[in-house]
Amino acid sequence: MSTGKLSVIGIGPGAAEQLTGAAREGLQEADLLYGYGPYLARLTLAAHQRAVPSDNRVEAQRARHALDAAAEGYRVAMVSGGDPGVFAMAAAVCEQIEAGPESYRQLELAIVPGITAMLAAAAACGAPLGHDFCCLSLSDNLKPWEVIERRLTAAAGCGLALAFYNPISTARPWQLGRAFELLRQQLPAQTPVIFARAITRPDQRIRVATLEDARSDWADMATMVIVGSPATRVVARDGRSPLIYTPRYA
Numbered sequence: 001m002s003t004g005k006l007s008v009i010g011i012g013p014g015a016a017e018q019l020t021g022a023a024r025e026g027l028q029e030a031d032l033l034y035g036y037g038p039y040l041a042r043l044t045l046a047a048h049q050r051a052v053p054s055d056n057r058v059e060a061q062r063a064r065h066a067l068d069a070a071a072e073g074y075r076v077a078m079v080s081g082g083d084p085g086v087f088a089m090a091a092a093v094c095e096q097i098e099a100g101p102e103s104y105r106q107l108e109l110a111i112v113p114g115i116t117a118m119l120a121a122a123a124a125c126g127a128p129l130g131h132d133f134c135c136l137s138l139s140d141n142l143k144p145w146e147v148i149e150r151r152l153t154a155a156a157g158c159g160l161a162l163a164f165y166n167p168i169s170t171a172r173p174w175q176l177g178r179a180f181e182l183l184r185q186q187l188p189a190q191t192p193v194i195f196a197r198a199i200t201r202p203d204q205r206i207r208v209a210t211l212e213d214a215r216s217d218w219a220d221m222a223t224m225v226i227v228g229s230p231a232t233r234v235v236a237r238d239g240r241s242p243l244i245y246t247p248r249y250a
């Protein structure tokens, strides 16, 4: 068998055109492809390739299995939605390399970037992240909610636009509503809030509201929420959706 390799590959937000050339090449050279089931389902595999899907709550285990397969000599792809370094599998793999046997550190490892949801969502409505911004995961699965509150309050308080990944889920139903409450204490009522769902996929939906009207039940697990800074502008356009941008001099 050939020398093993693990490539952690970002496949972008959804549409096939958003897959980079490097990601496509990385996928083609793999024998085994690990990942969350729905991400693997987006790919068309060649006859010699085998998909090993897993649930989205078993990231550490998935990373170890992929590292073990690469250590055995397989060419392995770890498939990640968006960019693998943004709240995704690249850090999970690095955690296991640090904690695992010496053989993990000797492996050939490649991290192949992809278009992250935040950038695809921003591009779909203008340039809301056109100046300084901060992105946060609202998931308190791996960090305490108090930390998230402190970070989002600090970021909003110093004039940054905000991009929220993992805004809500069945197991985390109240966190986005609480985030809006905190932001209403700091930001103008008219601050634009973008709910960008399933961007670049057939069921894409974009809704724009003001912070005073924004409702957490407009988001789901497939939604990116972008909250403007006090400088973010909404430019009305006749017969077209508004253009939302944060000017570079803000």
Ligand SMILES: C[S@@+](CC[C@H](N)C(=O)[O-])C[C@H]1O[C@@H](n2cnc3c(N)ncnc32)[C@H](O)[C@@H]1O
Binding pocket: 013, 014, 080, 081, 082, 083, 084, 085, 086, 087, 088, 115, 116, 117, 118, 121, 164, 165, 166, 167, 196, 197, 198, 199, 200, 201, 220, 221, 222, 223, 224, 225
């Ligand atoms: C675990 S994070 C993974 C992020 C991914 N690594 C990336 O770079 O986009 C999952 C979150 O990303 C966001 N997301 C992923 N794909 C999206 C899309 N096509 N449209 C909108 N949001 C998306 C949602 O907030 C979702 O809850």
